[in-house]
Each structure stands twice: as C-alpha cells, then as structure tokens.
Amino acid sequence: MHIFLYYIVPFVVVLGILIFFHELGHFLVAKHFGVKVLKFSLGFGPKLIGKKIGETEYLISLFPLGGYVKMLGENGEEGGEPLTPQEEMKSFSNKHPLKRIAIVAAGPLFNLFLALLIFCGFFLIAGTQVMIPEIGQVREGSPADKAGLLKGDVIVAIEGTPLETWAKIKDVVQDSAGKPLQFTVKRRDESLTVTVIPEISVTKNIFGEEIKSALIGIIAAGKSKQVFLGPLESVREGFGKTWEITKLTCLTIVKLFQRVISIKTLGGPILIGQMTGQLAQENWVYLFPFMAVISINLGILNLLPIPILDGGFIIFLLLELIAGKPLSIKNRELAQKAGIFLLVILMAVVVYNDVTRLFE
DSSP states (O other): OEEEEEEHHHHHHHHHHHHHHHHHHHHHHHHHHHHHHEEEEEEEEEEEEEEETTTHHEEEEEHEEEEEEETTTTTOOBBTBBHHHHHHHHOGGSSHHHHHHHHHHHHHHHHHHHHHHHHHHHHHHHEEEEEBBBBEEEESSSSHHHOOOTTTEEEEEEEEEOOSSSSHHHHHTTTTTOOEEEEEEETTTTTEEEEEEEEEEEEETTTTEEEEEOOEEEEEEOOOEEEEOOOHHHHHHHHHHEEEEEEEHHHHHHHHHTTTSSSSGOOOOOHHHHHHHHHHHOOOOGHHHHHHHHHHHHHHHHHHSSTTTTTHHHHHHHHHHSSSHHHHHHHHHHHHHHHHHHHHHHOOOOOOEEEEEEHO
C-alpha cells in the first residue's frame, strides 16, 4: 500500500498530466487548422477504455509511457483508400507545411507552457525562499578576510545599492575583479563600511568545468527567508524560472555530446518514479515544481532532430518546404528506422543507469 500510494500513484499522475498536455497541444492546433483528429490517446497499445465524441475517439491505452494523436492523412494515405474531397480538406497531409510544422511543434511547446503555468501558480501560492546575505565562513587570506569581514556579518549594501539576497552579491562581485567595492555590513547592532577588492579565482561550474570568476572568499550561512509574491511578481518569477530550466536543459544536452557530462547521469522512468515517490512522502506540493522541470525536459527532448520525434518530423517538413515536395516514403522510412534504433539504444542506457542506481 505504501509503494502504491507514494510511488505508483504520483508517478502515474505526473506522467499522465505531462502526456495529456503534450498531446493536447497537437490536438488543439490541428483542430484550429481544420484537421480531422481520429484518435486522442493517453498511453500506447491495446485500448482500456474509450469513447467517440464527434469525429474523435478519446482513449486510455494500456502502456502509460506516452500517448498519441492520430490525424486523418497523417501518413499521406489511409489504408490505401483514396480520400473523398470533403476528407481531403480535413487531411493533415493536405495542409501547408508551415501549418503542419505548427501542429507538430505544438506538443513540445505545450509542455513548456505547462511548466510556465506551474511555476507561476506555485510562486503565487507558496512564494519563494531566498537566502539572506549573511556570511557563514570567511576564507583565511581572502579579500574578505583582508577587509575585516567576519562570520555572522550581514551584507546590507554594496556601493550603496541595498541587498536582500545572497545571489545579488555574486551578481555584483563577478564582474568587479580588481575593483574596490564599498561593502556596508551589519555586525550585531552596529553598521560598518569596509572596502573589498575581488580577486580572480578558478572555480568549477555545475558541469565540473573549471572557470575563472571574481570572488571575495566568503560562504553563505545558509539561512533563508520566505518571500510572498503578488500576481505580477509571480508571473515574472515563473517566466524567469522556466527560461532558466530551459537554458540549463539545452546546455546539459550540449555538454552530453561534448562528453563533459557522463552518459551515466541520464535517467529514465524508474528514476522519475523514485523521485516522485520521495517528493510525495515529503510533501505532495513538491511534485508541482518537479513536474514543471520534467515537462521542460520532455518538451526540449521532443524537439531534438531525431526521426520519429517531433523535432525529426519538423526537419522533414522543413525539407519539404524548401524542396517544394515531400520526402519519398522510402527515405522517410529509412530515417525513422534510424531514429527508432537511436531511441532503443538511449532507452537501454537509461534503464541500465536506473537499475544500477537502484542496486547502489
């Protein structure tokens, strides 16, 4: 019962919402351009339940790791039977390539939109945690040590500009190597002003790469405070967080190809299930920002130019737009087989990594 409630249920809920939004993007844009949608399915394989409403059959299928929207004329033909003039007007293959690109791209873009909605709503309801600019440690011989900064000092301003968060210190310092900065600090009940000259130091980023950065030699005390946000602030924070995670996801993919990040760090459904279970046990509310992060990952990965993914389909359509005619069925099939081969290898790698992590 514990595993079902805290691992299986949250995993199915999170995955179901992500798949639903992805397919909803394809569905809504297809309907907007007058394409007949034959099936809207959550899951693959045999149908569990289904109901036809209008011209579309809505399904829940056996295997939950995905979903699909089946459109009229999606493969250029329907069972070898010619389409009637009325059906031709509603055929996916009859639409202009730009409209088809919009339909295909809508799925991944809806995943990004879902993440934006979640982040905005989360910030509006829960606010945000910010780290206060209190010093927890001063490195011996560092610029901060030479200037007389001590553990417990709270930095309230730099160069007269008030500070409320620890992150703001880094923003100011990182571009001021060798430049004297006036720090205003609160030490117990008194206010002091000291001059600190940041120095260039070699540090490592989140990918383990060595980078040069201006530092003053202090570590945060790690104390945080809750800040509640209004509607406009929540939207701004939501956009900021969505953009931050999107950039990080794209950069991570690049670093994987550059072999800066090991392929052993990749995870799949088992890892997602583990993480949803752990978060659900702590607090179900934590599942929402996690869902937003996974939604961004799903959207970006689907835009990769790999045949059978949305990104690969978009490449086919761009080539059709340039050449003025679609790729031959033979070339598409060859590309799709190569795409399936790549995805099978990738799935084998992530499953192996997931299982290895379980035993570790």
